[in-house]
Amino acid sequence: MAISNDICLRASGVGRSFGGRKVLRDISLEVEKAEIFGLLGPSGAGKTTLVKLLAGIDEASAGHVELLGTKLPKLSMLKRIGYMAQSDALYMELSASENLKFFGKLMGLKGEPLKRRMQHVVDLVGLGEHLRKPVSSYSGGMKRRLSLAIALIHEPEVLILDEPTVGIDPVMRQSIWDELREISAGGATIIVTTHVMDEAEKCHRLGMVRDGRLIAVGTPDGLKQDTGSDTIEQAFLYYGGVRS
Amino acid sequence: MRIRALASRIIRQFIRDKRTMALLIVAPLLVLSLMYLVFDSDDYVPKLGTIDLPDAIVQQLESESVELHRYPDAAEADAALAEQDIDAYLSLDGATPQLKLEGSDPSKNRAVQLLVARTLSDLPMPGAASGAAAAAHVEPAIGYLHGGEDMTAFDSLGPIFIGVFAFFFVFLIAGVSFLKERTSGTLERLLATPLRRWEIVAGYIIGFGVFTGIQAILIATYCIHVLGLMMDGSLGLVLLMTLLLAVTALSFGMLLSTLANTEFQMIQFIPIVIVPQIFFSGLFDLDTMSPWISWLSHIMPLKYGSEALRNIMLRGEGWSGIALDVYVLIGISFLFMAANVLALRKYRKI
Numbered sequence: 001m002a003i004s005n006d007i008c009l010r011a012s013g014v015g016r017s018f019g020g021r022k023v024l025r026d027i028s029l030e031v032e033k034a035e036i037f038g039l040l041g042p043s044g045a046g047k048t049t050l051v052k053l054l055a056g057i058d059e060a061s062a063g064h065v066e067l068l069g070t071k072l073p074k075l076s077m078l079k080r081i082g083y084m085a086q087s088d089a090l091y092m093e094l095s096a097s098e099n100l101k102f103f104g105k106l107m108g109l110k111g112e113p114l115k116r117r118m119q120h121v122v123d124l125v126g127l128g129e130h131l132r133k134p135v136s137s138y139s140g141g142m143k144r145r146l147s148l149a150i151a152l153i154h155e156p157e158v159l160i161l162d163e164p165t166v167g168i169d170p171v172m173r174q175s176i177w178d179e180l181r182e183i184s185a186g187g188a189t190i191i192v193t194t195h196v197m198d199e200a201e202k203c204h205r206l207g208m209v210r211d212g213r214l215i216a217v218g219t220p221d222g223l224k225q226d227t228g229s230d231t232i233e234q235a236f237l238y239y240g241g242v243r244s
Numbered sequence: 245m246r247i248r249a250l251a252s253r254i255i256r257q258f259i260r261d262k263r264t265m266a267l268l269i270v271a272p273l274l275v276l277s278l279m280y281l282v283f284d285s286d287d288y289v290p291k292l293g294t295i296d297l298p299d300a301i302v303q304q305l306e307s308e309s310v311e312l313h314r315y316p317d318a319a320e321a322d323a324a325l326a327e328q329d330i331d332a333y334l335s336l337d338g339a340t341p342q343l344k345l346e347g348s349d350p351s352k353n354r355a356v357q358l359l360v361a362r363t364l365s366d367l368p369m370p371g372a373a374s375g376a377a378a379a380a381h382v383e384p385a386i387g388y389l390h391g392g393e394d395m396t397a398f399d400s401l402g403p404i405f406i407g408v409f410a411f412f413f414v415f416l417i418a419g420v421s422f423l424k425e426r427t428s429g430t431l432e433r434l435l436a437t438p439l440r441r442w443e444i445v446a447g448y449i450i451g452f453g454v455f456t457g458i459q460a461i462l463i464a465t466y467c468i469h470v471l472g473l474m475m476d477g478s479l480g481l482v483l484l485m486t487l488l489l490a491v492t493a494l495s496f497g498m499l500l501s502t503l504a505n506t507e508f509q510m511i512q513f514i515p516i517v518i519v520p521q522i523f524f525s526g527l528f529d530l531d532t533m534s535p536w537i538s539w540l541s542h543i544m545p546l547k548y549g550s551e552a553l554r555n556i557m558l559r560g561e562g563w564s565g566i567a568l569d570v571y572v573l574i575g576i577s578f579l580f581m582a583a584n585v586l587a588l589r590k591y592r593k594i
Contacts, residue, residue, distance in 0.1 A: 057436050059593050073594050078438045089433035091253065093260040098253070105249035106437040134260070 008033045008158060008189040009054060013063030016049055023049045024212045026063070031191060031205075036184050038203030039193040040236065046212040047193040048086055048162055054191060055083045055160045067158065079107060082156030086163050088143040092136040096127055096146050099135060100153060107154035121149040124179055140167045148176065152183070159183060161192045165199065177202050197233045208236055215239040246439055250447025254421075255454055268417050268455055272409040272463050279405055280471045283398035290356045293321045293333030301334075301341075304363045332356040390559045391474065399474035403553035404526050406463055410486045411493040411546050412518055414456050419497030419510045422448065426591075427506070435592040445584045449494060456490035468557075476560030482553060485566065488573045489549035495580035496545065502587040521546040526554060548572045 009031040016024040024046045031037045039047050052058040053065055056072035065072045068080065090099055097118065104114045122128050125145040135143065148164060159180075165173045177199075184190050184204075192203065200206050201220045208216045208223075216223060216239040220232055227238040258265060291311045294302065295318060305312060313330055315321040321333040325344065331352045332345040343360050345353050391399070425431045434444060464482045467473040475482075500517065504510045524530065524541040531538070541547045552569035555561040 055436060057432065057592060073592070075438050075440065075594050078436060081436070083433075083436040085429055085433055085436070087429040089429035091257060091430060092428075093257045094253070098256060102249055102253045103433075103437065106246050106434070106439050108245075108438070110245070 006032050008035070008068060009191070010066045011054065011063065012066075014050075014053060014060045014065060015062035016046075016053060016058070017061050022212060024053070024060075027214045028063075029207055029214060029217055031189060033189055034184055034187050036180060036190045036192065036202070036204045038200050038206045039191065039209055040195070040197070040200045040206055040232070041193075041209035042195055045209045047195075047209055050209065051160055051162050051191065051193055055081050057083070079154065080157045082151035082154065082159045084147050084151040084159075084161045084164055086166070088140075088147050090135045090143060090146060090150075093134060095132050095134055096122075096138070096149075097131045099146060100150060103150045104153045109154060117153055117155065121152045124152065125149045126175070141169060141172050144168055145172070145176070148179075155188075157188055159188055159190045161190065163193055163195070165194070165196070173199075197231065197236070200232050206232070208239055210236075210240050247443050247447045247450065250434075250439070250444065251451035251454075254448065254451025258451070258455055264417055264421075265455075268413050269459055269462060272413055272459065273466050275409060276402075276405060276463065276467055276471065280398055280402075283396065283401065288352065288355050290332070290352065290359055291330045292356060292359070293324055293330040295321055295333060295335040297334060297336060300367060301363065304366055305359075308359055308363060310359055332360075334360060390476070395474060398471075400558065401527065402467055402471075402473040403557045404550040406467055406482075406486060407489050407546060407550035407553050408522055408525060410456070410460060410463055410490045411521070411549065414452070414459070414490045414493040415497040415518065416510070416514070417497070418448070418452055418494045419501040419504070419513070420507055421452070422498045423501040423504055423507060423510055426501075431591060435588075441588040441592070442585045444588060445495075445498070445581050448498060449491065449581065452494050453487075453491060456494060457487055460486035460490055473557065475557050477556035477562070481556045481563065481566060484570070485549055485552045485556065485573075488570060488577070489546070492545045492549070492573050492577045492580070495577050495584060499580050499584050499587060502584070502590070520544070525550040545573060545576050548576075 007030050011027055011029050014024060014027045015022065027050065039050065041047050049058070053060050053072075054067075056065070056067065056074060056077050059073050067077055070077055091102070094102070100118050100121070101114065104110075104117060109117060122131060125148055127142065127145055127149065130138070130142060135146065138146065144164065144167065148161070151159060151161065161180075164180075165176055168176065180190055180192070181202075194200060203220065205217065205219050206223060207214050216235070218226065223235045224230065224232065227235045229235040229238060287309070289309050289311055291313065292305070293313045293315050294305070295315050297305075302312070313324065313333075315324065315333065318333075318335065321330070321335075321344075324330050325333065325346050328346060330346070331349075332343055335342050335344075341360070341364060343357070345356060347353060386393075425434070431444075460483055464479065464486050468475045468479065468482075496517075500513050501510060504513070520540075521544045524538075524544045525546045530541055548569040552566040555565050559565070
C-alpha cells in the first residue's frame with residue numbers, strides 16, 4: 001500500500017502491555033492531514049496510553065506508529081508534535097509567560113520569533129491579562145488554557161490533546177473548540193481524546209475505544225447512521241454491545 | 245541552548261521558593277553555629293571529693309583546675325557520688341591512693357584520672373634522693389606536626405561537618421525537587437519535547453550547581469572566618485572539595501529520587517544512605533573498626549570529601565594530598581549522572 005500524502009498518522013496493529021497486562025490490543029487507524037480526529041471512550045479504556053504512543057513519547061510493544069511517514073518514537077519528530085497531557089504539567093512557582101518561554105525554548109524558539117509566538121498563543125487562549133501572575137494562583141480552567149497555549153507554542157503540524165476540556169465551563173469549552181477548528185483550518189492535524197459524547201460530535205472523524213480495543217471508526221454522522229442511532233452515545237453502546 | 249533554558253528555569257523556580265532556599269543556605273550555617281557553641285565550650289573542671297588526704301596532696305590538688313569537696317568518710321562520699329555532686333573521690337588506703345569514679349561519662353572519667361595522675365606524679369617523694377626527684381620532674385617539650393595546643397574538638401571535627409551538611413541538604417533538596425518534576429507530570433511534559441535525557445540531567449546539575457556553589461562558598465567562609473575554624477590550607481581547595489561533595493550529593497539525590505514515589509519515601513532514604521555515611525566520614529576512628537566494616541568506607545562518597553577537607557584544613561595539604569579524593573568524587577558523580585540518564589529510560593526510551 002502506497003503511503004498517501006494525505007495521511008498524517010498511521011497506527012498499524014499497535015498493542016501496549018505493562019508487565020503482562022495488555023492495555024491496548026491490535027489498534028490500527030489512519031488520521032488524515034488537517035483532520036480533527038476524536039478518540040472517544042470511558043476512562044480506563046486506554047485512551048491516554050494510545051495518545052502517548054501516537055505522540056511518540058511511549059513505544060508500542062507490538063505494531064508500529066508512523067507520523068508523517070516517519071516511524072515513531074523519534075526524537076526529532078517531537079518538534080513537530082504539540083502534546084497536551086491530561087494533567088496540567090506546569091511549573092507552579094513560575095508565571096504563565098515564564099512557563100511559555102521555557103517550553104518555547106525547549107522547542108528551539110528564541111528571540112523575536114519566540115515573542116511573536118507567545119503573543120499569538122496567549123491571545124488565542126485569552127490569557128493576556130494574567131500573563132505575569134504565578135500559575136499557582138490560576139483556576140483549573142486557566143491552567144488548561146495555558147497547557148493548550150504551551151502545546152501550540154511551536155506551531156506544531158500535529159496537535160495531540162488528552163482531555164483538553166476537563167473541568168472547563170461550557171462557555172470556555174466552546175471557545176476552545178472554536179480555536180481547535182481554526183487551527184485545523186490552518187492545516188494542522190488534531191487528535192483529541194474525550195469521554196464527553198457531545199464533544200465527540202464536533203470531531204471530523206471519531207474512533208471509539210473500549211477495553212483497549214478500537215471498536216469503531218467513522219464520522220459522527222456515519223457512525224450514527226450505520227447503527228441507526230440518534231446519538232453518539234447510542235452508537236457507542238451498539239458497538240460496545242456487539243463486541244462484548 | 246536547551247540545557248541553558250532548563251538550568252535557568254530551575255534557578256528561577258528556586259529563587260521563588262524561599263523555604264527551600266533557606267534550607268539549602270541558612271540551615272547549614274545555623275547547624276554549624278550550634279555545633280560550634282556546643283563543642284567549643286570551656287574545658288571541663290572536674291569535681292573531686294577527698295577523704296582524709298595529707299595536706300601535701302591537697303595543696304597540690306588545689307593548684308590544679310579542680311573543684312574540691314571534702315568528706316569525712318567513704319559513706320558520705322559514696323552518697324555524693326550517687327547524687328552526681330562529684331565525679332570521683334580520692335582516698336588513701338595506707339600509702340596507696342584510691343580513686344573511685346562515678347563512671348557513666350568516659351570524658352569525665354578521663355579528665356579526673358588525668359588530673360589525679362598528674363597531681364600524684366608531681367608530689368615530691370618523701371625520702372627519695374633529690375636528684376632522682378628532679379629527674380622524675382623532667383617533662384618532655386611538646387611539639388605538633390599539625391594542629392596545636394589550642395586545637396579544639398570543633399577544629400578537629402569542623403571539616404567533617406562542612407562536608408556532611410553540604411552533602412545532606414543538597415541530597416535532600418535535589419532529590420525532592422527532581423521527584424516533584426515527576427509527580428507533577430512536568431517530567432512527562434519535558435520528555436514530550438526534543439530534550440535529550442542527558443540534557444535533563446545536565447540542566448539539573450547546572451541549575452542546582454549554581455546554588456550549591458553559593459552554599460559551598462558561604463559554609464566554608466562562614467566556618468573559617470566567623471566561627472574561626474582552624475585553617476592551614478588553601479580556601480580554594482576547601483571550596484573545590486565542598487562543591488564536589490555537593491555535586492555528588494546532587495547526582496546521588498536525583499538518582500535515588502527515581503526509586504521514590506513520594507516525598508516521604510525520599511525522607512526514608514536518610515537513615516539508609518545518609519546516616520551510615522556520617523559514621524564513616526571520620527567522625528569515628530576508622531582504624532579501630534574491624535577491617536571489613538572499615539572497608540565499607542571506601543564506597544561512601546562522603547568519606548572522600550571529609551577526609552580531603554581535613555587534610556586541607558588541619559594538615560595544610562595541597563593539591564597532591566587531595567588529588568585522589570578529587571578524582572574519586574568526580575568519578576562517582578559521573579557514575580551517578582550516567583545512571584540517572586539510564587534511569588530516565590523508564591519514562592522515555594529515546
